[in-house]
Every structure is written in structure tokens, then in C-alpha cells.
Amino acid sequence: MVVACVTATMIILLSAFNGIEELVDGLYNKFDPDITISSNEGKVLFDDSLDLASIAKINGVLYISSVIEETAIISKGDSNKSLCKLIGIDTTYVKLSGIKENVVYGTYSLHEAGENFVIPGAGIAGDLGLQLRNGESENLRIYAPIRGKKISISHKKALRDEVVSTSGAFSINAEMDVKYVVSTLSFARRMFDYEGQSSYIGIEVVDENDSEEVRDEIKRLIGEDFLVKTRREKNPLVYETNATEKKAVFLILVFVLIIAVFNGMASLTMLVLEKQRDVSVLKSMGATWPFIKRIFILEGALINIIGAAVGTVLGLSLCLAQQKFGLLRLHGTVVDFYPIKIDGVDITVVISTVIFIGVIATYFMVNYLVKKLKETSAV
Numbered sequence: 001m002v003v004a005c006v007t008a009t010m011i012i013l014l015s016a017f018n019g020i021e022e023l024v025d026g027l028y029n030k031f032d033p034d035i036t037i038s039s040n041e042g043k044v045l046f047d048d049s050l051d052l053a054s055i056a057k058i059n060g061v062l063y064i065s066s067v068i069e070e071t072a073i074i075s076k077g078d079s080n081k082s083l084c085k086l087i088g089i090d091t092t093y094v095k096l097s098g099i100k101e102n103v104v105y106g107t108y109s110l111h112e113a114g115e116n117f118v119i120p121g122a123g124i125a126g127d128l129g130l131q132l133r134n135g136e137s138e139n140l141r142i143y144a145p146i147r148g149k150k151i152s153i154s155h156k157k158a159l160r161d162e163v164v165s166t167s168g169a170f171s172i173n174a175e176m177d178v179k180y181v182v183s184t185l186s187f188a189r190r191m192f193d194y195e196g197q198s199s200y201i202g203i204e205v206v207d208e209n210d211s212e213e214v215r216d217e218i219k220r221l222i223g224e225d226f227l228v229k230t231r232r233e234k235n236p237l238v239y240e241t242n243a244t245e246k247k248a249v250f251l252i253l254v255f256v257l258i259i260a261v262f263n264g265m266a267s268l269t270m271l272v273l274e275k276q277r278d279v280s281v282l283k284s285m286g287a288t289w290p291f292i293k294r295i296f297i298l299e300g301a302l303i304n305i306i307g308a309a310v311g312t313v314l315g316l317s318l319c320l321a322q323q324k325f326g327l328l329r330l331h332g333t334v335v336d337f338y339p340i341k342i343d344g345v346d347i348t349v350v351i352s353t354v355i356f357i358g359v360i361a362t363y364f365m366v367n368y369l370v371k372k373l374k375e376t377s378a379v
Contacts, residue, residue, distance in 0.1 A: 001307070002263060002264055002307075003257070003260055003261060003264060003303075003304055003307030003308065003311060003354060004307045004310040004311035004314060005260075005311065006253065006256055006257045006260050006354070007257075007307065007308050007310075007311025007315060007350060007351075007354050008312070008314040008315035008318065009253060009315070010250070010253045010257070010311075010315070010350045010353075010354075011311070011312060011316060011319065011346070011347060011350055012315050012318055012319060013249055013250075013253065014246065014250065014343070014346040014350065015315075015319045015341060015342050015343065016338065016339075016340060017242060017245065017249070018246075018340075018342070018343050018346065019338065019339030019340040019341040020339060021239070021242050021243075021246075021341075022339060023335060023339045024238055024239070024242065025231075027172055027173050027176075028235060028238070029097075029098065029208075030097055030098030030099065030101075030102055030172050031097055031099065031172055031176055031180070032202075032231050032234060032235070033067075033093075033096050033202030033203055033204055034096070034203060034204050034205045034208055034211050034231055035202075035203040035205065035211060035214060035215050035218065035228065035229065035230055035231075036200045036201065036202055036203070036227075036229050036231075036234055037050065037201040037218065037222070037227070037228050038199065038200040038201075038226065038227045038229075039225075039226060039227070040224070040225050040226055040227055043070075043199065044194055044197040044198060044199055045197065045198060045200070045201070045226065046196060046197055047066060047196055047197065047198055048196065050201065050222060050226070051221070052064055052201070054221060055201075055203070055218060055222070058218060058221065059214075059217070060206050060207065060210045060213065060214040060217075061204075061205060061206075061214060062096070062203075062204045062205055063095050063096045063202075063203070063204040064092065064201060064202070064203055064204075065089065065090055065092040065093040065095075065096060065201070065202040065203075065204075066090055066185060066201055066202075067087065067088065067089055067090075067198055067199055067200055067201070067202050068086070068087065068088035068185060068188035068189055068192060068194055068197075068198060068199050069086070069087045069088075069200070070085070070086055070144065070188070070192050070194075070199065071083065071084070071086075071145075072084055072085070072086040072142055072143060072144045072181070072191070073142070073143040073144075073159070074086075074118075074120065074124065074128070074141070074142050074181055075140065075141045075142075075143070076128040076129065076138065076139075076140055076141075080127070080128045082124050082127050082128055084120070084179065084180065084181045085179050085180050085181070086118075086142065086144070086181050086188055086191065086192075087180055087182055087183070087188070088183050088184060088185040088186070088187060088188020088189060089110075089182060090184075090185045093185075093202060094108075095204065096202060096203075096204030098172075099119075099170060099172075099182060102170045102171060102172050103119060103168045103170045104122060104168075104169060104170065104171045105122070105132035105133050105135070105168050106119075106132050106135050106137070106166065106167050106169060107135070107167055107168050108167070109167040109168070110167070110182065110183060110184045110187075111184050112167075116183065116184055116186075116187045117137075117165050117166060117167040117183075118140065118142070118164050118165075118166055118167075118181050118182060118183045118187075119166065119167055119168050119169060119181070119182040119183075120140075120166060120169055120170075120181045121169065121170060121171065121172075121176055121177035121178060121179060121180050121181065122169045122170065122177045123174065123177035123178030123179075124169075124178055124179075124180075124181060125166075127178070130166065130169070132168060132169050135168075137165045137166050137167060138166050139163055139165055139166075140163070140164055140165070140166060141161055141162070141163050141164075142161065142162055142163075142164060142181075142191065143159040143160070143161045144159065144160050144161075144191040144192050145159060145192075146158060146159060146193070147193045160191060160193075162191065164183070164187070170182065203218070211230045211231070211232075215228050215229070215230055254353060254357070257353070257354060257357055258357055258361075261304070261357055261361045262361055262365075264303070264304075264307075265300075265361060265362070265365045267303075268296070268299075268300045268303070268362065268366070268369075269365070271296075271299070272296055272366070272369045272370075272373070273369075276373065279292055279373060289370060289374060292370060293366055293367065293370045296362075296366040296369070296370065297359075297362055297363055300359075300361075300362030300365070300366060301355075301358065301362055303358075303362075304354065304355060304358025304359065305355055305358075307358070308351050308354040308355055308358070311354070312347065312350070319340050320342075322337070322338065323340050323342075
């Protein structure tokens with residue numbers, strides 16, 4: 001029973017970490033491309049410095065988009081100001097991100113009838129006191145640093161500003177909602193004086209699992225003058241933290257499992273002691289000590305295998321129930337219930353670990369007990 005409980009706990013916790021990783025990846029997938037190409041030196045790269053046509057022909061590449069991402073100041077009136085990342089995107093970027101589907105107030109529109117619009121994150125909209133819930137539009141002033149100008153007390157000498165209207169607000173997660181303001185690529189290039197330049201090139205791949213292979217192909221094509229990163233490499237802390245925590249929890253549970261298995265050996269000890277008379281009968285019938293030892297090892301291994309099987313069924317049942325019914329609910333977050341993702345590799349590792357530790361513990365315990373029985377019978 002103890003082995004079954006530990007096995008179920010390991011499966012549930014590992015599935016929970018997988019669910020969190022999938023959730024985080026999904027959130028970043030709504031904003032960050034699968035692969036980005038940026039300059040190895042400096043903040044921007046010239047679009048004509050890359051052979052985008054050849055990159056587009058690489059097997060697995062689906063979309064290519066130019067992106068501007070720079071720090072700006074956004075304000076409503078003279079008092080409400082907020083620092084933000086102005087991200088200028090083209091029409092292709094909409095295809096490789098989920099930004100359009102995450103507009104919660106107003107509509108997704110960045111350019112209409114010759115007029116540019118911006119879409120701030122819901123957090124920025126709240127900080128500025130924007131009233132966008134009824135689809136209303138508000139005028140904002142955006143300040144961007146003028147390239148080549150020194151810092152001055154007067155912002156007019158150091159900053160370029162322009163009034164632009166909002167078409168809505170997006171919401172992805174708390175971090176992005178208070179950080180980004182989305183505009184057209186042409187508007188961002190004009191504000192930052194980045195004509196013919198981009199902060200990075202975003203690439204969407206056909207299958208996200210092939211991102212590393214596509215990245216390597218791009219590196220071979222464009223050389224070492226550019227940084228080519230997958231989404232995971234661009235946001236390493238987010239993914240590595242979850243992976244490290246998952247490994248730490250697994251190791252802790254392995255130690256708990258070892259303790260549980262050796263505690264469970266008490267029942268095996270009682271079994272061996274109760275079977276002393278049966279052992280004597282077997283010896284009188286010509287059974288050897290190695291044969292008797294194998295009987296007890298197989299019995300102990302069977303106990304652990306049954307415990308692992310029961311724990312696996314229990315753990316998977318609870319995971320599936322959480323996926324289907326959302327038993328553990330979350331409030332005030334981007335999801336309604338705790339995310340769970342069952343991974344076959346994790347299940348295999350858990351079952352193998354439980355059985356391996358159980359068999360090893362059984363082997364040493366039976367060896368010790370049979371040795372004592374031999375000494376007793378010799379006396």
C-alpha cells in the first residue's frame with residue numbers, strides 16, 4: 001500500500017509539472033515565435049543582411065516575420081505615464097502568434113483607413129486608467145528615444161512623440177500584460193528610426209518539436225554573424241526553473257520511495273519467519289538454499305510490482321479526473337483548473353524506478369534473512 005501511494009504521488013506530481021510547462025509554453029507561444037534571429041552585435045539587424053528567401057525554403061519553416069521591439073514611454077494625458085516595450089509587427093506575425101485571439105477588450109486592428117492603432121496589454125491599460133471594456137477607443141501619446149540624441153532635461157530634444165489611438169487591449173499573462181504595447185511594424189520603425197531594420201526576425205516552424213533541427217539548418221545557412229535561438233533558449237530561466245524543480249521533486253520522492261520500500265520489507269521479514277517450518281520441509285525434500293532464496297525474492301518482487309501497478313492505476317485515474325473534471329480549481333489565474341499533462345516517458349521512468357528499487361531491496365533483505373535461517377538450521 002505504501003509503495004502504491006508513493007508511485008501514485010510521483011505520477012501525479014510529475015504530470016503536474018508537465019502541465020505547468022505546457023501552460024508556460026503555450027503562454028509564450030502566444031507572443032514569441034518558435035525561432036528568432038537577431039544580430040550578434042548591436043540591437044538591430046538590417047533586413048537585407050539576411051537571405052530570407054533561402055531561409056523560407058528550409059524544410060520545416062512555415063512563416064517569417066520582421067519584428068521591432070524597443071523600450072518606449074506611453075501616456076494618457078500629462079499625469080498617467082508608463083514604461084513599456086513597443087513591439088511592431090507585420091501581418092505575418094499574427095499568423096505565428098496568438099495575439100489576435102487574446103484581445104479581450106475592443107478589436108484587433110492596428111491599421112485602418114490610413115490610421116495607425118496600438119493594442120496595449122490589459123495591465124498597462126489598467127495602469128493608465130483606460131476605459132476599453134465597452135470597445136471604446138482612447139488616445140495615447142507614445143515617446144521613443146531619438147537615435148543619436150544625448151539625454152536632455154527637455155524630452156523634446158531627446159524623445160520623439162506621436163499621438164495614436166487604441167483599438168483594444170490584449171491579455172496573455174500578468175508579466176506580458178504590464179510590459180507590451182503592440183503596433184504596426186511601420187509605426188514602430190518610424191518611431192525608433194529603424195527604417196529597413198528589425199530587432200529580430202521571427203520564424204514559425206511547421207512542428208514545434210523540430211525547432212532545434214530547423215535552428216541548426218538556419219545557423220548553417222547564415223553563419224556565425226547572427227544569434228539564432230529557439231523559444232526555450234530565448235527564455236531559459238522560465239523553462240529551466242520548472243525542469244529543475246521537477247527533477248528535485250522526483251529525487252525527493254525517490255528517497256521517500258526507498259524508505260517506504262525498506263519499511264515494507266518488514267512484512268517480507270515476517271513472511272520469511274512464518275515460513276521457517278515450510279523451509280525445513282523443502283530442505284528435507286532436497287531443495288537448495290539458492291532455490292529457497294529465489295522463492296522469497298520472487299514473492300517480494302511480486303509485492304512491489306503489484307504496488308507499482310496499483311499506484312500507476314491510481315495516479316493515472318486521478319490525473320485523468322483532473323483533466324476531465326478540473327477537481328483542483330484555480331482562481332484569479334490564466335486557467336480555471338490546475339493543468340495536468342500525462343507523459344508516457346515519465347510513467348515508464350516511475351514504474352521502472354519503483355520496481356528496480358523494490359527488487360534491489362528485496363534481494364538484499366532476502367539474502368540477509370536466508371543467511372540467518374542457514375545459521376539457525378546449522379545450530
